[in-house]
Amino acid sequence: MSTMNGKAVLVTGGSRGIGAATALRLAREGADVAFTYVASEERAKEVAARIEATGRKAFMLRADAADAGDAAGAVDWAADALGRLDVLVNSVGAGVLGPLETLTLADVDRVLAVNVRAAFLASQAAAARMHEGGRIVTIGTCMTARVPGPGGTLYATSKSALIGLTKSLARELGGRGINANVVHPGPIDTEMNPADGPFAQGQAEMTALGRFGTAEEVAAMVAFLAGPDAAYVTGAEFSVDGGHAA
Structure with a gap:
Protein backbone atom coordinates (compact mmCIF):
# COMPACT_ATOMS: atom_id res chain seq x y z
CA MET A 1 0.00 0.00 0.00
CA SER A 2 1.27 3.49 -0.86
CA THR A 3 2.05 5.52 2.26
CA MET A 4 3.51 8.68 0.74
CA ASN A 5 0.48 9.60 -1.38
CA GLY A 6 2.16 11.97 -3.82
CA LYS A 7 4.41 13.63 -1.24
CA ALA A 8 7.32 15.73 -2.50
CA VAL A 9 10.74 14.52 -1.36
CA ARG A 16 24.20 5.91 -5.02
CA GLY A 17 24.27 3.84 -1.86
CA ILE A 18 21.82 4.64 0.90
CA GLY A 19 20.65 7.80 -0.86
CA ALA A 20 19.70 5.96 -4.05
CA VAL A 38 27.93 15.35 -7.49
CA ALA A 39 29.93 12.84 -9.53
CA SER A 40 28.37 10.62 -12.19
CA GLU A 41 25.56 12.10 -14.26
CA GLU A 42 25.11 8.72 -15.94
CA ASP A 70 24.56 24.46 -3.40
CA ALA A 71 23.55 22.95 -0.05
CA ALA A 72 20.78 25.48 0.56
CA GLY A 73 19.97 26.15 -3.09
CA ALA A 74 19.19 22.51 -3.78
CA VAL A 75 16.26 22.71 -1.37
CA ASP A 76 14.67 25.68 -3.11
CA TRP A 77 15.30 24.04 -6.50
CA ALA A 78 13.57 20.86 -5.33
CA ALA A 79 10.62 22.69 -3.80
CA ASP A 80 10.16 24.65 -7.02
CA ALA A 81 10.51 21.59 -9.25
CA LEU A 82 8.12 19.50 -7.15
CA GLY A 83 5.69 22.33 -6.38
CA ARG A 84 6.28 21.99 -2.63
CA LEU A 85 8.48 20.09 -0.18
CA ASP A 86 7.19 17.55 2.33
CA VAL A 87 10.28 15.50 3.17
CA LEU A 88 14.01 16.24 3.28
CA VAL A 89 16.44 13.35 3.61
CA ASN A 90 19.96 14.53 4.45
CA SER A 91 21.83 11.57 3.02
CA VAL A 92 24.89 13.11 1.40
CA GLY A 93 28.08 12.52 3.35
CA ALA A 94 31.85 12.49 3.18
CA GLY A 95 34.13 10.13 5.05
CA VAL A 96 37.83 10.64 5.66
CA LEU A 97 39.28 7.93 7.88
CA GLY A 98 42.83 7.75 9.12
CA PRO A 99 45.17 8.37 12.03
CA LEU A 100 44.58 11.67 13.78
CA GLU A 101 48.03 13.01 12.93
CA THR A 102 47.49 12.46 9.19
CA LEU A 103 44.28 14.49 8.90
CA THR A 104 44.78 17.81 7.14
CA LEU A 105 42.94 21.08 7.53
CA ALA A 106 41.46 20.46 4.09
CA ASP A 107 40.12 17.12 5.32
CA VAL A 108 38.55 18.77 8.36
CA ASP A 109 37.00 21.59 6.34
CA ARG A 110 35.48 19.29 3.70
CA VAL A 111 34.08 16.69 6.09
CA LEU A 112 32.53 19.30 8.36
CA ALA A 113 31.19 21.23 5.36
CA VAL A 114 29.54 18.18 3.79
CA ASN A 115 28.42 16.29 6.89
CA VAL A 116 27.45 19.16 9.19
CA ARG A 117 27.10 22.49 7.43
CA ALA A 118 25.24 21.08 4.43
CA ALA A 119 22.74 19.27 6.65
CA PHE A 120 22.21 22.41 8.72
CA LEU A 121 21.72 24.66 5.69
CA ALA A 122 19.48 22.20 3.88
CA SER A 123 17.34 21.74 7.00
CA GLN A 124 17.14 25.49 7.50
CA ALA A 125 16.03 26.01 3.90
CA ALA A 126 13.59 23.10 4.08
CA ALA A 127 11.98 24.47 7.25
CA ALA A 128 11.16 27.64 5.35
CA ARG A 129 9.34 25.68 2.65
CA MET A 130 7.62 22.96 4.68
CA HIS A 131 4.16 22.94 6.23
CA GLU A 132 2.56 20.81 8.92
CA GLY A 133 3.39 17.14 8.44
CA GLY A 134 6.86 17.90 7.12
CA ARG A 135 9.70 15.50 7.83
CA ILE A 136 13.46 15.92 8.08
CA VAL A 137 15.40 12.65 8.24
CA THR A 138 19.18 12.76 8.54
CA ILE A 139 21.63 9.91 8.03
CA GLY A 140 24.17 9.59 10.84
CA THR A 141 26.37 6.60 11.67
CA CYS A 142 26.76 3.82 14.21
CA MET A 143 30.07 5.46 15.13
CA THR A 144 28.19 8.09 17.13
CA TYR A 155 34.06 11.21 10.74
CA ALA A 156 32.57 10.40 14.15
CA THR A 157 32.87 14.03 15.23
CA SER A 158 31.00 15.27 12.18
CA LYS A 159 28.22 12.71 12.42
CA SER A 160 27.79 13.22 16.16
CA ALA A 161 26.92 16.84 15.44
CA LEU A 162 23.86 15.60 13.55
CA ILE A 163 22.36 14.32 16.79
CA GLY A 164 22.37 17.81 18.24
CA LEU A 165 21.04 19.21 14.99
CA THR A 166 18.18 16.73 14.94
CA LYS A 167 17.13 17.23 18.54
CA SER A 168 17.25 21.00 18.14
CA LEU A 169 15.25 20.88 14.92
CA ALA A 170 12.61 18.80 16.71
CA ARG A 171 12.25 21.52 19.34
CA GLU A 172 12.41 24.38 16.84
CA LEU A 173 9.88 22.93 14.41
CA GLY A 174 7.62 20.77 16.55
CA GLY A 175 5.15 23.57 17.08
CA ARG A 176 4.65 23.70 13.32
CA GLY A 177 4.06 19.96 13.07
CA ILE A 178 7.41 19.25 11.40
CA ASN A 179 9.32 16.20 12.68
CA ALA A 180 13.08 15.61 12.65
CA ASN A 181 14.87 12.31 13.29
CA VAL A 182 18.27 10.75 12.66
CA VAL A 183 19.08 7.24 11.43
CA HIS A 184 22.41 5.60 12.33
CA PRO A 185 23.45 2.91 9.84
CA GLY A 186 25.98 0.27 10.80
CA PRO A 187 28.24 -1.47 8.28
CA ILE A 188 26.23 -1.24 5.07
CA ASP A 189 27.10 -2.99 1.82
CA THR A 190 27.72 -0.10 -0.59
CA GLU A 191 30.26 0.79 -3.21
CA GLN A 201 35.06 -9.27 8.06
CA GLY A 202 36.08 -7.25 11.10
CA GLN A 203 33.17 -4.88 10.69
CA ALA A 204 30.67 -7.72 10.37
CA GLU A 205 32.07 -9.42 13.46
CA MET A 206 31.41 -6.26 15.49
CA THR A 207 27.67 -6.57 14.88
CA ALA A 208 25.33 -8.81 16.86
CA LEU A 209 23.94 -10.25 13.62
CA GLY A 210 27.36 -10.95 12.18
CA ARG A 211 26.71 -9.42 8.77
CA PHE A 212 26.60 -6.23 6.76
CA GLY A 213 23.27 -4.53 6.27
CA THR A 214 21.84 -3.43 2.95
CA ALA A 215 21.06 0.07 1.77
CA GLU A 216 17.45 -1.07 1.36
CA GLU A 217 17.25 -1.92 5.07
CA VAL A 218 18.29 1.61 5.96
CA ALA A 219 15.86 3.01 3.40
CA ALA A 220 13.03 1.09 5.06
CA MET A 221 13.63 2.96 8.32
CA VAL A 222 13.77 6.28 6.49
CA ALA A 223 10.48 5.46 4.76
CA PHE A 224 8.86 4.77 8.12
CA LEU A 225 10.06 8.08 9.55
CA ALA A 226 8.94 9.95 6.43
CA GLY A 227 5.49 8.38 6.49
CA PRO A 228 2.26 8.87 8.45
CA ASP A 229 2.96 6.15 11.04
CA ALA A 230 5.79 8.27 12.49
CA ALA A 231 3.61 11.30 13.17
CA TYR A 232 4.40 11.18 16.91
CA VAL A 233 8.12 10.44 16.47
CA THR A 234 10.56 13.35 16.58
CA GLY A 235 13.94 14.24 18.00
CA ALA A 236 14.86 10.55 18.09
CA GLU A 237 17.79 8.38 17.03
CA PHE A 238 17.26 5.06 15.25
CA SER A 239 19.99 2.47 14.81
CA VAL A 240 19.98 0.24 11.74
CA ASP A 241 23.28 -1.33 12.65
CA GLY A 242 22.78 -5.07 13.16
CA GLY A 243 23.49 -4.62 16.85
CA HIS A 244 26.82 -2.80 16.38
CA ALA A 245 26.12 -0.74 19.49
CA ALA A 246 24.57 -3.58 21.51
Whole structure:
Protein backbone atom coordinates (compact mmCIF):
# COMPACT_ATOMS: atom_id res chain seq x y z
CA MET A 1 0.00 0.00 0.00
CA SER A 2 1.27 3.49 -0.86
CA THR A 3 2.05 5.52 2.26
CA MET A 4 3.51 8.68 0.74
CA ASN A 5 0.48 9.60 -1.38
CA GLY A 6 2.16 11.97 -3.82
CA LYS A 7 4.41 13.63 -1.24
CA ALA A 8 7.32 15.73 -2.50
CA VAL A 9 10.74 14.52 -1.36
CA LEU A 10 14.33 15.72 -1.68
CA VAL A 11 17.12 13.21 -1.05
CA THR A 12 20.61 14.71 -0.99
CA GLY A 13 23.29 12.42 -2.35
CA GLY A 14 20.63 10.30 -4.00
CA SER A 15 22.59 8.80 -6.89
CA ARG A 16 24.20 5.91 -5.02
CA GLY A 17 24.27 3.84 -1.86
CA ILE A 18 21.82 4.64 0.90
CA GLY A 19 20.65 7.80 -0.86
CA ALA A 20 19.70 5.96 -4.05
CA ALA A 21 17.98 3.16 -2.12
CA THR A 22 16.03 5.76 -0.17
CA ALA A 23 14.99 7.69 -3.27
CA LEU A 24 13.70 4.49 -4.87
CA ARG A 25 11.94 3.27 -1.73
CA LEU A 26 10.10 6.57 -1.27
CA ALA A 27 9.09 6.57 -4.94
CA ARG A 28 7.67 3.08 -4.52
CA GLU A 29 5.76 4.40 -1.51
CA GLY A 30 4.15 6.99 -3.79
CA ALA A 31 6.41 10.04 -3.53
CA ASP A 32 7.70 12.28 -6.27
CA VAL A 33 11.46 12.51 -5.70
CA ALA A 34 14.13 15.08 -6.38
CA PHE A 35 17.72 14.18 -5.59
CA THR A 36 21.18 15.66 -5.80
CA TYR A 37 24.37 14.12 -7.08
CA VAL A 38 27.93 15.35 -7.49
CA ALA A 39 29.93 12.84 -9.53
CA SER A 40 28.37 10.62 -12.19
CA GLU A 41 25.56 12.10 -14.26
CA GLU A 42 25.11 8.72 -15.94
CA ARG A 43 24.48 7.03 -12.61
CA ALA A 44 22.08 9.79 -11.59
CA LYS A 45 20.13 9.29 -14.81
CA GLU A 46 19.86 5.59 -14.05
CA VAL A 47 18.36 6.33 -10.63
CA ALA A 48 15.98 8.86 -12.15
CA ALA A 49 14.85 6.30 -14.71
CA ARG A 50 14.19 3.74 -11.98
CA ILE A 51 12.14 6.30 -10.05
CA GLU A 52 10.10 7.12 -13.14
CA ALA A 53 9.55 3.41 -13.73
CA THR A 54 7.51 3.37 -10.50
CA GLY A 55 5.17 5.93 -12.03
CA ARG A 56 6.46 8.84 -9.97
CA LYS A 57 8.24 12.02 -11.04
CA ALA A 58 12.02 12.29 -10.76
CA PHE A 59 14.22 15.38 -10.80
CA MET A 60 18.02 15.40 -10.52
CA LEU A 61 20.42 18.24 -9.78
CA ARG A 62 24.19 18.33 -9.70
CA ALA A 63 25.09 20.00 -6.40
CA ASP A 64 28.23 19.91 -4.28
CA ALA A 65 27.25 19.72 -0.61
CA ALA A 66 30.63 21.24 0.29
CA ASP A 67 29.43 24.46 -1.33
CA ALA A 68 27.15 26.43 1.01
CA GLY A 69 25.18 27.89 -1.88
CA ASP A 70 24.56 24.46 -3.40
CA ALA A 71 23.55 22.95 -0.05
CA ALA A 72 20.78 25.48 0.56
CA GLY A 73 19.97 26.15 -3.09
CA ALA A 74 19.19 22.51 -3.78
CA VAL A 75 16.26 22.71 -1.37
CA ASP A 76 14.67 25.68 -3.11
CA TRP A 77 15.30 24.04 -6.50
CA ALA A 78 13.57 20.86 -5.33
CA ALA A 79 10.62 22.69 -3.80
CA ASP A 80 10.16 24.65 -7.02
CA ALA A 81 10.51 21.59 -9.25
CA LEU A 82 8.12 19.50 -7.15
CA GLY A 83 5.69 22.33 -6.38
CA ARG A 84 6.28 21.99 -2.63
CA LEU A 85 8.48 20.09 -0.18
CA ASP A 86 7.19 17.55 2.33
CA VAL A 87 10.28 15.50 3.17
CA LEU A 88 14.01 16.24 3.28
CA VAL A 89 16.44 13.35 3.61
CA ASN A 90 19.96 14.53 4.45
CA SER A 91 21.83 11.57 3.02
CA VAL A 92 24.89 13.11 1.40
CA GLY A 93 28.08 12.52 3.35
CA ALA A 94 31.85 12.49 3.18
CA GLY A 95 34.13 10.13 5.05
CA VAL A 96 37.83 10.64 5.66
CA LEU A 97 39.28 7.93 7.88
CA GLY A 98 42.83 7.75 9.12
CA PRO A 99 45.17 8.37 12.03
CA LEU A 100 44.58 11.67 13.78
CA GLU A 101 48.03 13.01 12.93
CA THR A 102 47.49 12.46 9.19
CA LEU A 103 44.28 14.49 8.90
CA THR A 104 44.78 17.81 7.14
CA LEU A 105 42.94 21.08 7.53
CA ALA A 106 41.46 20.46 4.09
CA ASP A 107 40.12 17.12 5.32
CA VAL A 108 38.55 18.77 8.36
CA ASP A 109 37.00 21.59 6.34
CA ARG A 110 35.48 19.29 3.70
CA VAL A 111 34.08 16.69 6.09
CA LEU A 112 32.53 19.30 8.36
CA ALA A 113 31.19 21.23 5.36
CA VAL A 114 29.54 18.18 3.79
CA ASN A 115 28.42 16.29 6.89
CA VAL A 116 27.45 19.16 9.19
CA ARG A 117 27.10 22.49 7.43
CA ALA A 118 25.24 21.08 4.43
CA ALA A 119 22.74 19.27 6.65
CA PHE A 120 22.21 22.41 8.72
CA LEU A 121 21.72 24.66 5.69
CA ALA A 122 19.48 22.20 3.88
CA SER A 123 17.34 21.74 7.00
CA GLN A 124 17.14 25.49 7.50
CA ALA A 125 16.03 26.01 3.90
CA ALA A 126 13.59 23.10 4.08
CA ALA A 127 11.98 24.47 7.25
CA ALA A 128 11.16 27.64 5.35
CA ARG A 129 9.34 25.68 2.65
CA MET A 130 7.62 22.96 4.68
CA HIS A 131 4.16 22.94 6.23
CA GLU A 132 2.56 20.81 8.92
CA GLY A 133 3.39 17.14 8.44
CA GLY A 134 6.86 17.90 7.12
CA ARG A 135 9.70 15.50 7.83
CA ILE A 136 13.46 15.92 8.08
CA VAL A 137 15.40 12.65 8.24
CA THR A 138 19.18 12.76 8.54
CA ILE A 139 21.63 9.91 8.03
CA GLY A 140 24.17 9.59 10.84
CA THR A 141 26.37 6.60 11.67
CA CYS A 142 26.76 3.82 14.21
CA MET A 143 30.07 5.46 15.13
CA THR A 144 28.19 8.09 17.13
CA ALA A 145 27.45 5.36 19.69
CA ARG A 146 30.53 3.19 19.41
CA VAL A 147 33.85 3.93 17.74
CA PRO A 148 35.39 0.48 17.41
CA GLY A 149 38.97 1.57 16.78
CA PRO A 150 41.33 4.39 15.80
CA GLY A 151 41.00 6.34 12.59
CA GLY A 152 37.42 7.57 12.88
CA THR A 153 37.88 10.77 14.87
CA LEU A 154 36.92 13.26 12.17
CA TYR A 155 34.06 11.21 10.74
CA ALA A 156 32.57 10.40 14.15
CA THR A 157 32.87 14.03 15.23
CA SER A 158 31.00 15.27 12.18
CA LYS A 159 28.22 12.71 12.42
CA SER A 160 27.79 13.22 16.16
CA ALA A 161 26.92 16.84 15.44
CA LEU A 162 23.86 15.60 13.55
CA ILE A 163 22.36 14.32 16.79
CA GLY A 164 22.37 17.81 18.24
CA LEU A 165 21.04 19.21 14.99
CA THR A 166 18.18 16.73 14.94
CA LYS A 167 17.13 17.23 18.54
CA SER A 168 17.25 21.00 18.14
CA LEU A 169 15.25 20.88 14.92
CA ALA A 170 12.61 18.80 16.71
CA ARG A 171 12.25 21.52 19.34
CA GLU A 172 12.41 24.38 16.84
CA LEU A 173 9.88 22.93 14.41
CA GLY A 174 7.62 20.77 16.55
CA GLY A 175 5.15 23.57 17.08
CA ARG A 176 4.65 23.70 13.32
CA GLY A 177 4.06 19.96 13.07
CA ILE A 178 7.41 19.25 11.40
CA ASN A 179 9.32 16.20 12.68
CA ALA A 180 13.08 15.61 12.65
CA ASN A 181 14.87 12.31 13.29
CA VAL A 182 18.27 10.75 12.66
CA VAL A 183 19.08 7.24 11.43
CA HIS A 184 22.41 5.60 12.33
CA PRO A 185 23.45 2.91 9.84
CA GLY A 186 25.98 0.27 10.80
CA PRO A 187 28.24 -1.47 8.28
CA ILE A 188 26.23 -1.24 5.07
CA ASP A 189 27.10 -2.99 1.82
CA THR A 190 27.72 -0.10 -0.59
CA GLU A 191 30.26 0.79 -3.21
CA MET A 192 32.21 2.80 -0.64
CA ASN A 193 32.20 -0.02 1.94
CA PRO A 194 31.52 -3.33 0.18
CA ALA A 195 30.64 -6.43 2.18
CA ASP A 196 33.46 -8.27 0.42
CA GLY A 197 36.03 -5.52 0.98
CA PRO A 198 39.37 -5.94 2.77
CA PHE A 199 38.05 -4.68 6.11
CA ALA A 200 34.57 -6.19 5.90
CA GLN A 201 35.06 -9.27 8.06
CA GLY A 202 36.08 -7.25 11.10
CA GLN A 203 33.17 -4.88 10.69
CA ALA A 204 30.67 -7.72 10.37
CA GLU A 205 32.07 -9.42 13.46
CA MET A 206 31.41 -6.26 15.49
CA THR A 207 27.67 -6.57 14.88
CA ALA A 208 25.33 -8.81 16.86
CA LEU A 209 23.94 -10.25 13.62
CA GLY A 210 27.36 -10.95 12.18
CA ARG A 211 26.71 -9.42 8.77
CA PHE A 212 26.60 -6.23 6.76
CA GLY A 213 23.27 -4.53 6.27
CA THR A 214 21.84 -3.43 2.95
CA ALA A 215 21.06 0.07 1.77
CA GLU A 216 17.45 -1.07 1.36
CA GLU A 217 17.25 -1.92 5.07
CA VAL A 218 18.29 1.61 5.96
CA ALA A 219 15.86 3.01 3.40
CA ALA A 220 13.03 1.09 5.06
CA MET A 221 13.63 2.96 8.32
CA VAL A 222 13.77 6.28 6.49
CA ALA A 223 10.48 5.46 4.76
CA PHE A 224 8.86 4.77 8.12
CA LEU A 225 10.06 8.08 9.55
CA ALA A 226 8.94 9.95 6.43
CA GLY A 227 5.49 8.38 6.49
CA PRO A 228 2.26 8.87 8.45
CA ASP A 229 2.96 6.15 11.04
CA ALA A 230 5.79 8.27 12.49
CA ALA A 231 3.61 11.30 13.17
CA TYR A 232 4.40 11.18 16.91
CA VAL A 233 8.12 10.44 16.47
CA THR A 234 10.56 13.35 16.58
CA GLY A 235 13.94 14.24 18.00
CA ALA A 236 14.86 10.55 18.09
CA GLU A 237 17.79 8.38 17.03
CA PHE A 238 17.26 5.06 15.25
CA SER A 239 19.99 2.47 14.81
CA VAL A 240 19.98 0.24 11.74
CA ASP A 241 23.28 -1.33 12.65
CA GLY A 242 22.78 -5.07 13.16
CA GLY A 243 23.49 -4.62 16.85
CA HIS A 244 26.82 -2.80 16.38
CA ALA A 245 26.12 -0.74 19.49
CA ALA A 246 24.57 -3.58 21.51
